[in-house]
Amino acid sequence: MHGTSEQVLHEDATRAMTICNACRYCEGLCATFQAMTLKRTFAETDLDYLANLCHNCTACYHGCQYAPPHDFNLNVPKTLATLRADSYRRYAWPGFMARLFERNGLVVSIAMALSLALVLVLVFLFQDRAVLISRHVGPGAFYAVIGHNLMAAVAGATFSFSVLALLIGGRRFWRAIAPAASKPPGVGAWAKALRYAATLKYLGGEHGEGCSTADERWTNMRRYCHQFTMWGFFLCFASTCVASVWHYVIGVEAPYPFLSLPVLLGTAGGVGLLIGPAGLLWLKARSDARPADVDRYGMDYAFLASLFLVSLTGMLLLAFRETAAMGILLAVHLGFVLAFFLALPYSKFVHGIYRFAALLRFATERT
Amino acid sequence: MIPAATDVLVIGGGNAALCAAIAAREAGAEVVILEHADRAMRGGNTRHTRNLRAMHDGPLHTLADAYTEDEFWQDLHRVTGGQTDEPLAKLMIRESAGLLDWLHERGVRFQPALSGTLSLERTNAFFLGGGKTLLNTQYRHAEAIGVTVSYGCEVIDLAIDRSAFREVTFMHAGSKHSIRAQAVVVASGGFQANEEWMKEAWGAAADNFLIRGTPLNRGIVLRNLMDQGADTVGNPTQCHAVAIDARAPKYDAGIVSRLDCVCFSIVVNRHGQRFYDEGEDFWPKRYAIWGRLVAKQPDQIAYAIIDAKVADNFMPSIFPTISAGSIESLASEIDMPGDALAATVTSFNAAVKQGHYDTTTLDACKTEGIEPPKSNWALPIDTPPFCAYPLRPGITFTYLGLKVDDQARVSFGNSHSVENVFAAGEVMAGNILGKGYCAGTGMTIGGVFGRIAGENAAREALC
Numbered sequence: 025m026h027g028t029s030e031q032v033l034h035e036d037a038t039r040a041m042t043i044c045n046a047c048r049y050c051e052g053l054c055a056t057f058q059a060m061t062l063k064r065t066f067a068e069t070d071l072d073y074l075a076n077l078c079h080n081c082t083a084c085y086h087g088c089q090y091a092p093p094h095d096f097n098l099n100v101p102k103t104l105a106t107l108r109a110d111s112y113r114r115y116a117w118p119g120f121m122a123r124l125f126e127r128n129g130l131v132v133s134i135a136m137a138l139s140l141a142l143v144l145v146l147v148f149l150f151q152d153r154a155v156l157i158s159r160h161v162g163p164g165a166f167y168a169v170i171g172h173n174l175m176a177a178v179a180g181a182t183f184s185f186s187v188l189a190l191l192i193g194g195r196r197f198w199r200a201i202a203p204a205a206s207k208p209p210g211v212g213a214w215a216k217a218l219r220y221a222a223t224l225k226y227l228g229g230e231h232g233e234g235c236s237t238a239d240e241r242w243t244n245m246r247r248y249c250h251q252f253t254m255w256g257f258f259l260c261f262a263s264t265c266v267a268s269v270w271h272y273v274i275g276v277e278a279p280y281p282f283l284s285l286p287v288l289l290g291t292a293g294g295v296g297l298l299i300g301p302a303g304l305l306w307l308k309a310r311s312d313a314r315p316a317d318v319d320r321y322g323m324d325y326a327f328l329a330s331l332f333l334v335s336l337t338g339m340l341l342l343a344f345r346e347t348a349a350m351g352i353l354l355a356v357h358l359g360f361v362l363a364f365f366l367a368l369p370y371s372k373f374v375h376g377i378y379r380f381a382a383l384l385r386f387a388t389e390r391t
Numbered sequence: 392m393i394p395a396a397t398d399v400l401v402i403g404g405g406n407a408a409l410c411a412a413i414a415a416r417e418a419g420a421e422v423v424i425l426e427h428a429d430r431a432m433r434g435g436n437t438r439h440t441r442n443l444r445a446m447h448d449g450p451l452h453t454l455a456d457a458y459t460e461d462e463f464w465q466d467l468h469r470v471t472g473g474q475t476d477e478p479l480a481k482l483m484i485r486e487s488a489g490l491l492d493w494l495h496e497r498g499v500r501f502q503p504a505l506s507g508t509l510s511l512e513r514t515n516a517f518f519l520g521g522g523k524t525l526l527n528t529q530y531r532h533a534e535a536i537g538v539t540v541s542y543g544c545e546v547i548d549l550a551i552d553r554s555a556f557r558e559v560t561f562m563h564a565g566s567k568h569s570i571r572a573q574a575v576v577v578a579s580g581g582f583q584a585n586e587e588w589m590k591e592a593w594g595a596a597a598d599n600f601l602i603r604g605t606p607l608n609r610g611i612v613l614r615n616l617m618d619q620g621a622d623t624v625g626n627p628t629q630c631h632a633v634a635i636d637a638r639a640p641k642y643d644a645g646i647v648s649r650l651d652c653v654c655f656s657i658v659v660n661r662h663g664q665r666f667y668d669e670g671e672d673f674w675p676k677r678y679a680i681w682g683r684l685v686a687k688q689p690d691q692i693a694y695a696i697i698d699a700k701v702a703d704n705f706m707p708s709i710f711p712t713i714s715a716g717s718i719e720s721l722a723s724e725i726d727m728p729g730d731a732l733a734a735t736v737t738s739f740n741a742a743v744k745q746g747h748y749d750t751t752t753l754d755a756c757k758t759e760g761i762e763p764p765k766s767n768w769a770l771p772i773d774t775p776p777f778c779a780y781p782l783r784p785g786i787t788f789t790y791l792g793l794k795v796d797d798q799a800r801v802s803f804g805n806s807h808s809v810e811n812v813f814a815a816g817e818v819m820a821g822n823i824l825g826k827g828y829c830a831g832t833g834m835t836i837g838g839v840f841g842r843i844a845g846e847n848a849a850r851e852a853l854c
Contacts (some may be wrong), residue, residue, distance in 0.1 A: 044648040046709045047440050049521030052502030064707050086526035089438040089645055093431050098648075231500055231519055240527035 026052045030114065033107045037071040040103045043090060045100035050084040054226050055386050056104070057084070062389060073201040075108040076382040078374075079226040081235035083242065085315035090298035092314075105317035112374050115200070117192035124370035129322020132330055136368045140359035147355045156351040163277040169351040170358065172277075182365045187367035193375040201385055209388040216387035221380050224250055238312035250304030253331065254376075256296020260335075279345055291342065296336035301328040393541045393563070396571040397423040398852035399845070400559060402546045402612055403578035404541055405435035406522075406834055407486030407816025408527035410841025411576040411848065412538045413497060418849035421568065424533070424742070425544040425577075427559055427607045433542060436817065436833075437578050437602035438789060439645035440522035441480070443517040443838060444486040444831035446706040453491070453501040455513045457592065460484050463514075466829050470679075473538020476624075482797055482822055486839040491516050493842065498528045507573040511675060516830040544568075546612050549575065551619050551803075556812045573852030574811040576844045577801070578837070581789035582610020583818045584642065585629060589786075592627035599691035601635060603785045613793065613818055622794035622802045625821030631828050632682025634658075635785030637692055638675060638710045650780050651705035653681060653766055655750070656695035657780065660688040663722065665739070670697075670757070670767035679828035682784040693782045694725055696736070698774040704750055714776040721777045788833065792821035799844035811851045813844035 041060055044050065052058040056078045061071055082101045085091055090098035113125035124131045147156060148168065160168045166177070209217070218224065225248035228234050234244035267286040269277045280286050303327050308321065337357035344353055368371075399415040404426030407799045416422045426433050427623040446463045447454050463484045467475060491501065498520035503512075516523040534540060541563070550569075555604040558571040581589045584606045589597035617623055640650035654674050658681075659665055667684050671677055685693045702712075715721035718736050719729035738761055746756035748770055758765045793801045801812040801819075816837040823836055 042707070043647055043709050045707055046649070047521075048706075049646070049647075052517070064703065083520060083524070086527060087520035089521065089523045090647070094643065095640060188469045231502070233500070241530060 031111060033103075033110050034068050034071055036103050037107050038066050040098055040100050041071065043096060043098055043291025044084075044100060046159075047090075049089075050087065050100075051308075052065065052230055053083050054079065054081065054230050055086070055138075055220075055383070058230075058384050059389065062339055064210065069200045072108060072111045072114075072197070073382050073385055075104040076201075076378040077226075078104040078388055079235075079379070080105055080316075081227060081229055081246075082312060082315040083229055086236045086240045086312075088149065089193065091300060099315055101315040102317055104321070106337070107143065108318045108375075108378075109317060109323065111197070115193050115197040115378070116370060116374075117189050117196065121189070124367075125323070127322065128371065129326040132163060132323070132326035132363075132367045133373055134365040136330060139363035139366060140356065141264075141354050142363060143359040143362060147351070151351075156225075157348050159163075159346065159348045160350060160353075161346050165345070165350070166354055169354050175358070178362065179365070182362060186327040186365050190374065193374060194381060197378050198381045198384075199379060203385055203388050205257060207388075208282055209384050210391065213384060213387040219385040220289075220383045220387065221376075221379070224254070226383075236312075238314075246307050249300050250309060251300070252296040253300030253304060253328075254339070256300050256335070257331070258291045259296060261293075263287070284374070285361040287342070290338070294335045294339045294342070297331050297333065298339065301335075302333040302377065304328050305332070322357050323372050326360045330360065330364050330371070332366070334364050346349050392542070393425075393570065394423060394539065395569075396423075397421045397539070398573045399576065400425065400561065400572035400574070401578060401845075403434045403435060403580060403816065404540075404542075405437035405578065405580065405816060405837065405838030406440070406525065406529070407841040407844075408435075408576070408578035409526070410531055410838050411578055411813070411815050411845035412533050412604055413529070414842045414845030415538065415576070415849040415852075416533070416536050416538050416845075418846055418853070420573075420849035420852050422440035422533075422538045423572070423594045424538060424540045425546055425559070425570075425601045426540065426542050426600075427545045431565045432605070433530070434523065434535050435608060437526055437837070439643075440518075440525075440830045440834050441646070442511065442517045443487070443490065443834035444515050444829060445491055446484050447488060447491075450492065451464045451516075453503060453516045457476055458514050460488075463487070464706045465512075467823070468834070469825035470637045470829050471823075472827065474827075474834045476822045479795070479797060480823050483740050483836060483839045486843070487835045490835065490842075491839045493562055494525075494838065497532045499737070500528075505596050511830055516639070533818075545607075546579065546851055548615055549612070549619070551685055551809055551812070553834045556809060562741060567802060574813065574837045574848035576615065576799075576841075576848050577612055577793065577812065577814045577818055578816045578841065578844070580605070580608035580614040581630070581792070581820075582613055583786040585609035585610060585611075588614075588627070591712075593686070596686055596691050599783060600636075601644070601648070601783050602638050602642045602787045603633070603635065603645060603648065604643060608788070608817070609791070613791075616793060616801065616812070618697045620793070622793060623821075624790055624794040624819075625790040625825060627789070627791045629790040629824075630682075631679055631787035631790075631806075631824075631833065632686065633678050633785045633787065634681035634685045634693065634782040636708050637711050637781035637783040638852070639785065641784075644785075648785060649678075649706075650695060650708055650782065651678075652695050652697055652701075652780055653678075653782075655704050656780075657735070657765065657772065659695050659732060659735055660693050660729075661690055661727060663727050663735050665735060665763060666693075666760075668763045668766050670769055672753070672767075675830050679830075681782070682786065685782050686784040694727070696732070696772060697778050697780075698770075698772045699776055699778075700774050702778060707785050708780065710780075713781075716775045716777075718772075718777055719780055719789060720823065725779050725781065728792070734852075736772050739765070739769075740773060743769045743771050752796050757786065775811040787820050788817040788820065790824050790826070792819045794815070795819045795822055797843075798847045799840045800847065811848070813848045813851075815844040816838040 118120040233242040295332035398420035502519040635648040722729035722732040742758035742761040
């Protein structure tokens with residue numbers, strides 16, 4: 025059973041792709057149009073694939089002779105953006121959680137507020153006021169404020185569930201869009217898809233000159249900001265992994281010195297997560313509203329804000345960890361981190377997985 | 392603000408106009424563009440273009456092998472049946488060699504030939520993102536170097552006294568304005584969207600023509616200059632006319648109304664009769680004759696009929712395929728006498744000689760003993776579902792235009808000495824194209840003569 029709106033979205037996308045496939049002027053712009061030309065008719069799963077292959081660079085809108093005010097009223101980036109956001113909902117696991125995508129900006133904001141409140145309340149309720157506002161230094165200082173086992177249990181449970189939900193959602197999406205041909209993606213296809221993803225190739229377009237702006241310029245700013253964000257996230261994740269090894273394998277407890285590997289990785293990642301999301305927020309606020317699904321900007325803004333706040337509070341914690349403010353800063357930081365991971369499978373984060381799956385199909389069909 | 396006077400005034404806002412404006416500005420002139428459309432619909436027919444034809448002596452980034460001056464000339468000579476001004480045509484061909492670099496230096500990007508490019512990868516360079524992306528780049532560059540662009544300005548009159556052009560009158564936001572200039576470049580397109588003019592040339596048949604591009608090309612400036620003694624070239628019935636899907640809107644449907652199925656089909660008129668060899672040559676070499684062929688059929692309509700075997704051999708159209716399980720029921724779907732269509736199909740099928748069907752070569756799968764023959768890609772039409780696509784003449788642009796010399800200067804007979812009126816693009820394409828068409832030539836004419844017109848207009852204005 026499909027809801028009406030979902031049907032309408034697929035019909036809109038079918039109409040758009042039918043016009044585009046008869047035109048093909050945009051085939052030099054990006055992967056979406058190259059993938060489109062391999063088809064003459066479009067199943068719903070094909071449209072979901074094309075929607076997630078689109079990186080919303082909007083060059084095809086600004087170069088479209090059928091874009092409004094032309095009677096054909098063709099708006100490919102907007103049509104695909106709406107369908108793309110809807111696909112996050114449809115492939116989400118477990119199914120009843122999918123509704124969280126409907127007003128996602130609000131959902132993520134509430135998750136942030138509640139997590140923050142929860143951590144603060146718990147800390148204030150269960151921790152001695154004196155401990156909270158005193159200065160702690162040396163190994164295990166953080167755990168004087170919030171016990172390590174509690175921290176690890178909450179983080180572990182949240183993270184495990186999020187990863188599970190993401191993997192199942194991603195698998196559902198891949199099964200829907202996987203190329204009909206019996207052969208699974210080979211090494212070459214994986215290598216290509218990883219390269220496309222790592223370099224964010226299609227935020228530069230096939231031509232490499234970037235996304236289109238409201239005044240029809242091309243600029244790689246969005247790609248650069250996204251690079252800061254993506255690699256910032258990976259560095260922070262790497263920092264956490266290294267820290268876990270240090271804690272559990274080597275037996276050295278946080279906080280770690282400024283020049284230690286976990287802190288260096290985390291600091292570099294944190295800087296990336298300040299610059300990247302801030303840049304993306306700034307670009308989004310100034311972006312051309314015409315080819316965008318503005319109604320769903322809430323999801324993007326909330327996700328970017330969430331990343332930025334995680335990083336900002338983390339950097340503040342790093343800066344003031346040897347002062348009496350550490351206890352509160354730690355609680356606030358962990359509140360944002362908790363919210364980020366709680367919302368992870370129901371936030372814009374999923375775009376990374378779905379886009380990669382789409383790029384993998386594209387690379388498979390190309391090799 | 393639109394200034395009261397300028398050095399060079401450019402009328403029109405497509406590729407030819409922009410090339411002229413940029414060239415004139417780079418030569419040091421103050422330049423104003425008066426574009427009839429608003430910003431969103433700017434650019435005339437250039438919006439619907441995709442490529443230009445260019446000679447080159449060796450492989451380029453976007454063009455394979457070589458396409459020599461002589462080969463380009465032979466192609467042009469063949470399609471026009473010699474109805475071309477040879478010195479001007481050869482000038483265009485030679486200048487086309489430098490056009491790609493000239494555009495590239497001004498920000499225009501080209502793409503490698505991909506799936507939708509109709510096997511033109513050796514002769515034609517494709518604009519990355521199509522004609523509207525080209526225009527966006529040209530406008531941005533023009534404004535960056537100081538060209539003034541005014542939208543929503545419809546020129547209605549050029550004031551020319553016995554010795555020179557002085558000023559234009561135009562409508563803007565419902566009122567009349569004028570602007571003086573030292574020289575003018577007319578790049579305002581053909582008159583195909585002027586129904587009265589088309590009827591003068593074609594009679595009532597023109598009612599059934601579809602206009603593939605802008606509804607604004609009504610030939611107002613062309614007529615105004617003709618009335619003031621400008622010399623013309625070409626015949627009012629000659630034009631770039633393609634057979635397009637009859638269900639397309641009257642104006643502006645562009646490329647998506649095209650049907651590439653003709654050479655894989657039989658094409659019949661409303662009486663179910665074939666009227667021309669559908670497999671004469673590759674489609675890119677023949678598509679531009681089919682508009683005229685259909686225009687000469689009763690009610691200016693025809694139907695391409697195919698069967699299931701070839702349904703995937705051409706690019707899809709945006710309009711649904713009309714299909715049926717038998718030839719008779721297909722005929723009733725398209726309001727045609729079923730016995731007539733069935734008889735045509737039967738005699739066609741009987742005439743098909745077996746051969747090795749190959750869409751990539753002139754495969755000599757042909758008919759024998761019927762008139763007209765089908766010379767290539769002839770297969771029996773016997774596998775249901777049978778499909779029909781309705782065809783009407785789709786007019787791209789008219790060829791009757793302003794006669795120019797090798798400086799793109801419009802001539803006013805021998806009696807006048809007007810030296811500051813120049814023309815570029817479709818409004819003077821008839822100098823090169825007396826009839827027929829080679830894909831991409833319109834944009835080459837616009838680019839080459841746009842540059843020449845702009846440079847000479849600037850020289851005229853600044854001397």
